[in-house]
Amino acid sequence: MTSFGGFQPVFCTIVPPHVLDKLAQNEDPRLADPARRTLQRDASARTRRHLAAVAGAAALTPRAGAEAGKPHRTIYDARNGTDLPGTKVRGEGDEPGSDATVNRAYTGLGATFELFLSAYRRDSIDGSGLALDATVHYDREYNNAFWDGEQMVFGDGDGEIFLDFTRSIDVIGHELAHGVTQYTANLTYYGQSGALNESLSDVFGSLVKQYSLGQSAAEADWLIGAELLAPRVTGKALRSMKEPGTAYDDDVLGKDPQPATMDDYVHTSRDNGGVHINSGIPNHAFYRAATVLGGNAWERAGQVWYDVLTGGELEQDARFTDFAALTVKAARERYGDGEELDAVSKAWEHVGVRTA
Amino acid sequence: MRIQVTRTGGFAGIERHAELDTAGRPDAAEWQALAERALAAGRGTPPAGVPDGFGYEITVDGTTVYAADPGLTEDQRALVSRVLKEGA
Numbered sequence: 553m554t555s556f557g558g559f560q561p562v563f564c565t566i567v568p569p570h571v572l573d574k575l576a577q578n579e580d581p582r583l584a585d586p587a588r589r590t591l592q593r594d595a596s597a598r599t600r601r602h603l604a605a606v607a608g609a610a611a612l613t614p615r616a617g618a619e620a621g622k623p624h625r626t627i628y629d630a631r632n633g634t635d636l637p638g639t640k641v642r643g644e645g646d647e648p649g650s651d652a653t654v655n656r657a658y659t660g661l662g663a664t665f666e667l668f669l670s671a672y673r674r675d676s677i678d679g680s681g682l683a684l685d686a687t688v689h690y691d692r693e694y695n696n697a698f699w700d701g702e703q704m705v706f707g708d709g710d711g712e713i714f715l716d717f718t719r720s721i722d723v724i725g726h727e728l729a730h731g732v733t734q735y736t737a738n739l740t741y742y743g744q745s746g747a748l749n750e751s752l753s754d755v756f757g758s759l760v761k762q763y764s765l766g767q768s769a770a771e772a773d774w775l776i777g778a779e780l781l782a783p784r785v786t787g788k789a790l791r792s793m794k795e796p797g798t799a800y801d802d803d804v805l806g807k808d809p810q811p812a813t814m815d816d817y818v819h820t821s822r823d824n825g826g827v828h829i830n831s832g833i834p835n836h837a838f839y840r841a842a843t844v845l846g847g848n849a850w851e852r853a854g855q856v857w858y859d860v861l862t863g864g865e866l867e868q869d870a871r872f873t874d875f876a877a878l879t880v881k882a883a884r885e886r887y888g889d890g891e892e893l894d895a896v897s898k899a900w901e902h903v904g905v906r907t908a
Numbered sequence: 909m910r911i912q913v914t915r916t917g918g919f920a921g922i923e924r925h926a927e928l929d930t931a932g933r934p935d936a937a938e939w940q941a942l943a944e945r946a947l948a949a950g951r952g953t954p955p956a957g958v959p960d961g962f963g964y965e966i967t968v969d970g971t972t973v974y975a976a977d978p979g980l981t982e983d984q985r986a987l988v989s990r991v992l993k994e995g996a
Contacts, residue, residue: 695918695920696920696977698918698962698977699960700958700978701958723919727959727960734959741957749959750959805920822916822917822923823923824963827917828918828920
């Protein structure tokens with residue numbers, strides 16, 4: 553197999569994006585981080601231009617008569633194409649239609665909006681009632697869902713390995729949480745900051761599921777994408793926050809590569825430096841803190857994580873130790889020297905991440 | 909012509925690789941034209957992707973280019989879909 557991260561000789565002409573790309577892969581974060589930030593702004597701008605070109609900027613149009621504290625959802629259907637956002641098929645307040653995928657996306661956006669509003673008094677992903685847009689039926693047999701900087705995009709899955717990506721409400725919450733991160737800490741999507749970005753999406757995605765089902769930390773399954781795996785796949789989900797590395801072990805998919813602690817941290821340049829791999833470590837820390845505290849995970853553990861995400865002190869290039877130290881500080885500021893501080897500190901200790 | 913595709917990242921973070929050789933195929937000319945168009949639109953280093961988006965590495969007879977969702981050209985999308993589906 554070819555190495556995705558290993559450097560191929562590059563004979564490109566001297567244009568800034570290529571130079572930035574190269575810098576962004578440098579092991580020295582002083583070189584890599586500013587380059588990646590620039591590239592992300594560039595990618596975001598390209599996305600906006602693309603959207604404006606294909607959709608007449610419809611996705612960016614503020615809704616009329618907007619009401620604070622209410623979601624403003626629009627679901628689009630790509631009809632198995634790749635133009636975004638696609639054809640509008642359900643707007644806010646419209647009755648459910650006959651397409652279960654559209655209805656799941658609409659409901660999932662609503663559940664995510666509800667968690668952030670009820671638990672954290674946050675009005676939509678930007679805190680100011682931003683419209684929530686999602687496109688379903690993207691491409692054909694498309695085994696993925698992503699956040700493109702403006703909206704969520706969901707594939708149908710190929711039916712062989714993955715099913716429709718709207719089936720798991722925590723996946724919908726995960727994608728929207730990328731939007732919350734983009735509007736707050738804006739963690740760089742590479743290496744440890746990228747794994748923190750991913751972990752925050754898993755944390756709040758799982759909390760959306762728990763909140764919508766009324767499950768306590770003890771009752772929750774702490775799985776991500778439990779409803780996505782096709783029947784023939786040997787596994788229970790895509791990720792396990794409770795037991796990272798145990799979600800699947802399958803002939804086609806291989807084995808879940810997630811570590812639970814720093815002892816098994818994976819050094820790789822693939823997957824943006826292992827963002828979906830090493831996220832297992834902060835995921836497990838959150839699971840530990842939430843289950844030791846007990847009760848509803850979105851209340852105390854979730855509040856501390858939310859405080860760090862939105863508090864303004866989390867740097868874009870934060871490492872695990874930076875994030876951990878801020879959660880300890882946030883727990884102390886909000887709850888004093890109590891069991892919350894103890895649970896959060898011990899959770900990071902358990903996964904091998906220093907907090908001071 | 910030997911065409912290799914590696915797809916990384918994505919929500920699941922699971923890597924996939926497939927390749928095929930156009931030699932002897934009745935549709936070899938069509939494959940070669942598609943591969944050349946996909947290559948011409950590619951970049952020499954991986955572009956910064958979007959959260960959970962797939963990244964692609966396309967190698968045609970030793971020349972490698974990169975692309976990332978959702979920024980693939982129609983030709984690149986057609987090529988990676990076909991190779992991942994029909995390749996081994």
